[in-house]
Amino acid sequence: MCGIVGIFDLKDKREVDQQVLARMNQTQFHRGPDEGGLHTEPGVGLGHRRLSIIDLSSGHQPLFNEDGSVVVVFNGEIYNYVDLMPELQQLGHTFRTHCDTEVIVHAWEEWGEACVERFRGMFSFALWDSKKETLFLARDRLGIKPLYYGSLPDGTFLFGSELKALLAYPGFPRVIDDCAVEEYFAYGYVPEPRTIFEGAKKLPPAHTLTLKRGVALPQPKEYWDVPFTSHGPISEQEAQEELIVRLREAIRIRLVSEVPLGAFLSGGVDSSAVVAMMAGLMNEPVNTCSISFGDPAFNESAFAQKVADQFHTQHYVEQVESDDYDLIDKLAALYDEPFAxxxxxxxxxxxxxxxxRVTVALSGDGGDENLAGYRRYRYHLYEERMRAMLPLSIRKPLFGLLGNVYPKADWAPKVFRAKSTFEALARDPVEGYFHSVSVMGDTLRDKLFSNPFKLKLQGHHAVDVMRYHADRAPTDDPLSRVQYLDMKTYLPGDILTKVDRASMAHALEVRVPILDHQLVEWMSGLPSTYKLRGQEGKYIFKKSLESYLPDDILYRTKMGFSVPLANWFRGPLKQRVRDAVLGETLASTGIFDMAFLREMVDQHQxxxxxxxxxxWTILMFEAFMRNVMQNESASKATGV
Structure with missing residues (x-):
């Protein structure tokens, strides 16, 4: 895996400062410690940090076509490059390397912007075509690899794999986007396409951006979407068999590597499935890695060990203690924007x-979104059935009133916790799902923010992010629709961002076979009842794996990858939370109602x-303010 950066003059052909470009590139050293490269010509500068995985000897970047007129910097893997090479050779293109990067320049020459439709993999890349005076940026379909960009008033366009590359450009404005703050405290991350800064954006998944000198900065263009198109009649047995075939194939093409390769193994269904398939495809034992926790309420290591024993993997385990919170500042600097x-x-x-142990690891990410593994999907369908009994015009005033007057009772048995149920029934489906995933709901955010800050928002509401995607959803099926919302928000904004930054901090490449776009397309077309059957999420996935994995792996209660926050904040982090939440850093922003912050800390502790x-969401915002906003050399704080 790698890191890319670039500078492009939208107005003229001003010389690019090589020292500035090198400094931007160096902020991402951790993404590619093996090699660095720069290319500049009038008005254009490209930079690359390389983590060598394929064609170790000749895959240097920036990489050019035969006559040097097209140059690319690339982060990711094109898994079908071996198939594309002979096709492009037959069309007259000459290859000087055996790496997937060179496929990109020739595919651009042959197919132009449509080249991305031919690629199967995870990628973000920037390509400069000097003959066409065109800069072309692209991001993979699911958003596995990141790409940030921004433009300055003088016509300078910047991009990078991480925000820190843009922040390294002299004069880049660190002005916080108020709407991004509202969205962060709702979702726990800043959803695409916003970043925490007004002057920077994320290129959304499955989008390209084509820039030409002298032309105003255009809007990104979408080239793919999750179809949710039915395959027609398919029996459960046929679906199970085809799912295994497709999963094995998605994993097989991700085993190409010239460096040591392994897998994450949590002991959950998805990672265990990946390891089971890898064991059947590899001649040598699979290297597997797991984390255990001292607190048994959070520890899945025994299940991971069971899978490791079954498939005779080379299994490595390390324990994370319950006081492993010294990473707070490191993570804040690593993520560049608030991430909770x-x-x-x-x-x-x-x-x-x-x-x-390895340089490449396969993960099981994406199974919950594709095959309805989250409990919240089950709750959403239950609420939808209740909502269907009365029209919104009746539900909203009736249950809205009941939700307002009924006391909140988190401490009580579930049967007495009617307040949240009443509130849910008063909402429309998108609002209802938004509140089920919100870290801080509307009522809490209303108390959290100061009155002057709420005025600055001018009515912007975080649910607007979901409404935007819901309006474009290719399906009306209630389950498929919320899966689609997660694929557009939670998956790229949280899950994939988390894995990318954590892995790249250690120069580790993570491959995500369950997010192979051809597999995703096929899974999206399965009947919803094959995904969620009664109380069982990932129904068809688990059934298809019954001959590979034991029932206590497939059908146990989902644990997740959690840490004991509640205990931390009442115990070893008690004073740190009080100092951070109630300190000058947050008070000076003007964003928060400090009296309510004190009430939160007092009531929790x-x-x-x-x-x-x-x-935790507030704590990570405070850490961002100190490590990024108040630190002009924040990238040094990553320690990598």
Whole structure:
């Protein structure tokens, strides 16, 4: 895996400062410690950091076509490059390397912007065509690889694999986007296409951006979407058999590597399935890596060991103690913008462990979104059935009133917790799902923000992100629709961002076979009842794996990759939370109602309420403010 950066003059052909370009490139050294390369010509500068995986001897970047008129910097893997090479050779193109990068320049020459439709893999790349005076940027279909960009008032266009590359450009404005703050405190991350900064954006998954000098910065163009198109009648047995065939094939093409390769193994269904398929495809034992936790409530290591024993893997385990919170500042600097998924801590540690043994690791990410593994899908369908009994015009005033007057009772047995149910029934489906995934709901955010900050938002609401995608969803099926929403928000914004930064911090490449786009297309077309059957999520996936994995792996309660926040904030982090949440850093922003912040800390630490998720979200925002906003050389704080 690699890191890419670039500078492009939208207005003229001003010389690119090579020292600035080199400094931007160096901020991403951790993404590619094996080699670095720069290319400049009038008005254009491209930079690359390389982590060597394929064609170790000749895959240097920036990489050119035969006459030097097309040059590319590329982060990712094109898994079908072996198939594309002979096709392009027959069309007259000459290859000087055996790496997937060179396929990109020739595919561009042959197919132009449509070249991305031919690629099967994970990628972000930037390509400069000097004959056409065109800069072409692209990001893979699911958003596995990141790409950030921004333009300055003087016509300078910047891009990079991480925000820190843009921040390294002299004069890049570190102005916080107020709407991004609202979205962060709702989702726990800043969803595409926003970043925390007004002047920078994320190129959305499955989008390209084509720039020409003298032409205004265009909008990104979408080239693919999850279809959710039915395959027609397919029996359960046929679906099970085809799922295994397609999964094996998606994994097989991801085993190409000239460096040591392994897999993450949590003991959950998805990672265990990947390891089971790898064991049947590889001649040598699979290298597997797991993290264990001292707290048994969070520990899945025994299940991982069971799978490792079954498939005779070379299994490596390290324990993360419950006080592994010294990563807070490191993570804040690593992610460059507020990021509140606390599982970033164990993810960072498992990547650290994996890098001791391998350079490439396969993961099981994507199974929950594709095959309806999250419990919230089940709850959403239950709420949808209840909503269907009354029209919104009746539900909203009736249950809205009941939700307002009914007391909140988190401490009570579930049967008495009617407030959240009433509130859910008063919402439309998109609002309802938004609140089920929100880290901090509307009521809490209304209390969190100061009145002056709420005025600055001018009515912007975080649910607008989901409404945008819901309006474009290619399906009306209630389950498929919320899966689609997660694929557009949670998957790229949280899950894949978390894995990319944690792995790249250790120069580790992570491949995600369940997010192979051809597999995703096929799974999206399965009947919803094959994905969620009664209380069982990932129904067809689990059934198809019954001959590979034991029932106590397939059908046990999902644990997730969690850390004990509530205990941390009442115990070893008690004073740190108080100092950070109530300190000058947050008070000086003007964003927060400081009296409510004090109330949150007091009530959580007294045991009256559990505000752990909200406090972690606030804590990571404070760490971002200190490590990025108040630190002009924030990239040095990553320690990598």
């Amino acid at each position: 998924d606390s599982s970033a801590i164990p993810t960072y540690r498992v990547c650290e462990l994996a890098k001791k 007294s045991g009256m309420r559990d505000y752990s998720a909200s406090l």
